[in-house]
Amino acid sequence: MMGRTLFIDPGRCIGCQACVSGCRECDSHRGKSMIHLDYPDEGSSVASLPTVCMHCEDPVAPCAEVCPAEAILISPDGVVHEADPTRCIGCSNCVNACPFGVPKIDLAAKLQLKCNLCYDRTSLGLAPMCATVCPTGALFYGTLEELQAERPGVDVSNWFEFGDVQITTGVAMVVPADRTRDPVPGGLPTLPLVQVNGRDTGGRVVSDAGGQL
Amino acid sequence: MSRAVGPVPVSLDPSVAPPGTRNFRDAGGIPADQWHANQVKQTLVPTHCCFCGVQCGMYLRVDERGKVFGVEPRNHDINRSRLCPKGLNAYQQVNHPDRLTAPLLRRSRDEPFREASWEEALDFTAAEVRRIQTAYGRDAFGLLGGASLFSEKTYLVGKFARVALKTRHVDYNGRLCMVSAAGANKLAFGIDRAANPFADILQTDCLLIAGSNVGECFPVMTQYLWGARDRGAKLIVVDPRETAVARTADIHVALRSGTDAAFFNSVLHVVIREGLTDDAFLAEHTTGWDELRATVAEYPPKLAAEICGIPDVQIEQVARMFGTAKKAMAWHARGIEHHTQGVENCLTVINLCTATGNLGRPGAGYGTITGQGNGQGGREHGQKSDLLPGGRSIANPEHRRWISEFWGIDEAELPQAGTSMMEMVWQMQRQEIRGLIGICNNPFVSLPNYAVVKDGYDTLDFHAQFDFFLSETAANAHVVFPVTTWAEDEGVMANAEARVVKHNKAQEPPPGVRTDTWVMCELARRLGAADKFDFAGSREVFDELRAASAGSVNDYYGITYERLEQTGGIAWPCPDLDHPGTPRLFEGGLTYHPDQKVHLQTVEWHPPADRFDEQYPMRLTTGRTVAHFLSGNQTRRLGALVEQTPRPWVELHPSHGYRNGDPVRVTTRRGSEVLPALVTEAIRPDHVFIPYHWPFPTSANALTIDALDPRSKIPEYKVCACRIDSAPAVDPVPAPPMPPGRSAYPEAQASRDDPLPPSSPQGRGTGEVR
Numbered sequence: 001m002m003g004r005t006l007f008i009d010p011g012r013c014i015g016c017q018a019c020v021s022g023c024r025e026c027d028s029h030r031g032k033s034m035i036h037l038d039y040p041d042e043g044s045s046v047a048s049l050p051t052v053c054m055h056c057e058d059p060v061a062p063c064a065e066v067c068p069a070e071a072i073l074i075s076p077d078g079v080v081h082e083a084d085p086t087r088c089i090g091c092s093n094c095v096n097a098c099p100f101g102v103p104k105i106d107l108a109a110k111l112q113l114k115c116n117l118c119y120d121r122t123s124l125g126l127a128p129m130c131a132t133v134c135p136t137g138a139l140f141y142g143t144l145e146e147l148q149a150e151r152p153g154v155d156v157s158n159w160f161e162f163g164d165v166q167i168t169t170g171v172a173m174v175v176p177a178d179r180t181r182d183p184v185p186g187g188l189p190t191l192p193l194v195q196v197n198g199r200d201t202g203g204r205v206v207s208d209a210g211g212q213l
Numbered sequence: 214m215s216r217a218v219g220p221v222p223v224s225l226d227p228s229v230a231p232p233g234t235r236n237f238r239d240a241g242g243i244p245a246d247q248w249h250a251n252q253v254k255q256t257l258v259p260t261h262c263c264f265c266g267v268q269c270g271m272y273l274r275v276d277e278r279g280k281v282f283g284v285e286p287r288n289h290d291i292n293r294s295r296l297c298p299k300g301l302n303a304y305q306q307v308n309h310p311d312r313l314t315a316p317l318l319r320r321s322r323d324e325p326f327r328e329a330s331w332e333e334a335l336d337f338t339a340a341e342v343r344r345i346q347t348a349y350g351r352d353a354f355g356l357l358g359g360a361s362l363f364s365e366k367t368y369l370v371g372k373f374a375r376v377a378l379k380t381r382h383v384d385y386n387g388r389l390c391m392v393s394a395a396g397a398n399k400l401a402f403g404i405d406r407a408a409n410p411f412a413d414i415l416q417t418d419c420l421l422i423a424g425s426n427v428g429e430c431f432p433v434m435t436q437y438l439w440g441a442r443d444r445g446a447k448l449i450v451v452d453p454r455e456t457a458v459a460r461t462a463d464i465h466v467a468l469r470s471g472t473d474a475a476f477f478n479s480v481l482h483v484v485i486r487e488g489l490t491d492d493a494f495l496a497e498h499t500t501g502w503d504e505l506r507a508t509v510a511e512y513p514p515k516l517a518a519e520i521c522g523i524p525d526v527q528i529e530q531v532a533r534m535f536g537t538a539k540k541a542m543a544w545h546a547r548g549i550e551h552h553t554q555g556v557e558n559c560l561t562v563i564n565l566c567t568a569t570g571n572l573g574r575p576g577a578g579y580g581t582i583t584g585q586g587n588g589q590g591g592r593e594h595g596q597k598s599d600l601l602p603g604g605r606s607i608a609n610p611e612h613r614r615w616i617s618e619f620w621g622i623d624e625a626e627l628p629q630a631g632t633s634m635m636e637m638v639w640q641m642q643r644q645e646i647r648g649l650i651g652i653c654n655n656p657f658v659s660l661p662n663y664a665v666v667k668d669g670y671d672t673l674d675f676h677a678q679f680d681f682f683l684s685e686t687a688a689n690a691h692v693v694f695p696v697t698t699w700a701e702d703e704g705v706m707a708n709a710e711a712r713v714v715k716h717n718k719a720q721e722p723p724p725g726v727r728t729d730t731w732v733m734c735e736l737a738r739r740l741g742a743a744d745k746f747d748f749a750g751s752r753e754v755f756d757e758l759r760a761a762s763a764g765s766v767n768d769y770y771g772i773t774y775e776r777l778e779q780t781g782g783i784a785w786p787c788p789d790l791d792h793p794g795t796p797r798l799f800e801g802g803l804t805y806h807p808d809q810k811v812h813l814q815t816v817e818w819h820p821p822a823d824r825f826d827e828q829y830p831m832r833l834t835t836g837r838t839v840a841h842f843l844s845g846n847q848t849r850r851l852g853a854l855v856e857q858t859p860r861p862w863v864e865l866h867p868s869h870g871y872r873n874g875d876p877v878r879v880t881t882r883r884g885s886e887v888l889p890a891l892v893t894e895a896i897r898p899d900h901v902f903i904p905y906h907w908p909f910p911t912s913a914n915a916l917t918i919d920a921l922d923p924r925s926k927i928p929e930y931k932v933c934a935c936r937i938d939s940a941p942a943v944d945p946v947p948a949p950p951m952p953p954g955r956s957a958y959p960e961a962q963a964s965r966d967d968p969l970p971p972s973s974p975q976g977r978g979t980g981e982v983r
Contacts, residue, residue: 018298133286135295
């Protein structure tokens, strides 16, 4: 986990998509949002979840690892950058490699699009646009100490599991205290969900698109 | 379904290029993604959002040509840089291609509009006013204002009606919004505003939110809710729907819409039974306690639980949680106010706070969350039918004398109180009102029972409307005056905390556009009142407003533009230039009644106006969604917001057997329309919900009932009787109206024909594949 980074707390998210609109205001990709906002409990509750680039750490971000053009730069502060437009060949390898489903391809430009943690803002000491505008603090930018000072007792994890693959990330999620001992389950095609919002699911199996199998 | 619109001829497969990657036009008039930071030198103009009553601070980004082209978060202490999607996209209205830039005129509704000169449009309007008033009397001409106007303009609306038109018929769209809370506050406290600032929420131990979808209607206020919980506060939410703030609340009371008074009476019943009242506070600071105690004795939890459709134990839980908290707070909004007993519902909440001694302390108190940006300020300075500037009463001889002298008119000339907005529409139908000017409102979407509203406006001999986009109501008028957006003029608004904030001018209006102030002054001049409307702009109007409010309860005298710019906002009352303002009311338990006590009021619950029977067994309730604002005239033209929530839906419980997206016909005694079903367990099985931002034939308000609260005259938007049936196809969402020869900016409308409901009430998920 980076020093100053994003923390995602889906429990605070109200699904308003201010992060999505805020992301569109960024000068490096005006009009285009790099953020995904999902309603993962469709039909049962209004729960919502923002997905930003997790800026994977271990061993190297998968998107950068698979890039045949070596277009995806990782700076020493751990930020995984958008593919360099002078190198990117628009091949979509990164789209397929990302376990969180973050990068997109701009079809017209044939270039990859991805969150760079608002490098233009963070390098000036500002927070990324999404965490600046998030009405609820579901997206928080700062250090773990700053987060815990504002929200006493909160626990976070940057350790995720996709089937047999585990990965640590630069961006962290707020999780219940008992979830810090094990990796947070990611979203592979079949994921047994035990509970949703405190309700037992009876072990139903849910596809990664959110529909029941 | 096809979504490809615009200059890029590629398939916009949402799995590759999700919504939001489209080339939205930004305020600079170019597609948003063709703009780059290195092309422009920018200035940041500090101002506030034009939308809801939270009034978040923001900077508008202005380029070197002096055009607004973006937004930058502003660390104002209301919002701490936070903004909701509406606020983030608000700037796109300013240089939007749909803007009106010339007056529109027609002599009869059969003709199409033609563009006219300002001279011709103003002269024609003044001539029509004179003609109608000469033939049918002064009161045959009406004026309807709005609470998204700056306070200066709301002051002018009231003065224009009373001094230039000399008509009693003036009212405003806050009548559809804030008046129930206002009525209750006046009765109980002798002052009409929220009692505590938002920041007090952070210090509470128990927060009760009644009838407010805070997460969608006041998104940035959510930070105060979560902040209180971070510090250990309990959260109680009273709402028939499991909203984003109800979802994780400690107690979510999913009561039937229209039963709030029974619920709160019963909570107070249990509070008394369990000895949780603050008897010292009641003895020292209240009147009417014995009567109130006797009334709520008739509301045991078993009875109330049956009325409300909730477990009786939940009433006891709420009473204990609220009653045992050291510092408790209650905030409410339209959910309990939009009822035929809206005032009484608010009084039951006030009774609960007062009986537990929760008033006038940090973390302990009472608030009402204004819906419109200037919902608070808009009702204070004289555009409400019964009020004069400074919240003075038009029925009070002393107040009448004072303001007549102030305005330099003969008191006999000052009209008496008029009627409310909905009543004015009924009077239009009866031809008691034959001419109307509407400023900053869109009743064709926002008033209940659309058929009646349309008929009333169609019956008018003459109708003029001020707006910057052609609203559904303006499209039906004879004259439309193109006026400024909030970013093209300066002025103040008072937010939900009664904090007066200053909006600054960020750019010159487009050629052909004038300020509302200029148009009202020009009309007044033509009506022979030039000397009373000699204002160069907002600054001069504000100075008169300050003086007009001096000595009243709503005292603005000590508030100046300079002080607002220095402080970031001052809460009234602020009687002199050294006064710090009054963020928190009722400190020491003292109210604004002459005896300084809280006047407790008894309330008996009664059922909603619409009858439930076998034909109409279900409850229809209406409300907002996060991406749109009020009648949608502003937000239904902004690409990002249309993309997020392209169309209305009917939200219903899975027990009715419909699948998501099924066309469902909702029928009430007023009308019927077909909307796609959003099937969710997050709503009571006996309720359906429709968001109200869209026009006929997809308008929630074509179904709602025009029954009014007898005191506040607020319509009962939040509950009426309906039934649901399956239907072959959903009704299409109409494009926003445009003058002849122009069509609404197509890229912003690209998703409007989506026949499906959003993924969730907050909008379409960005990654969904359809």
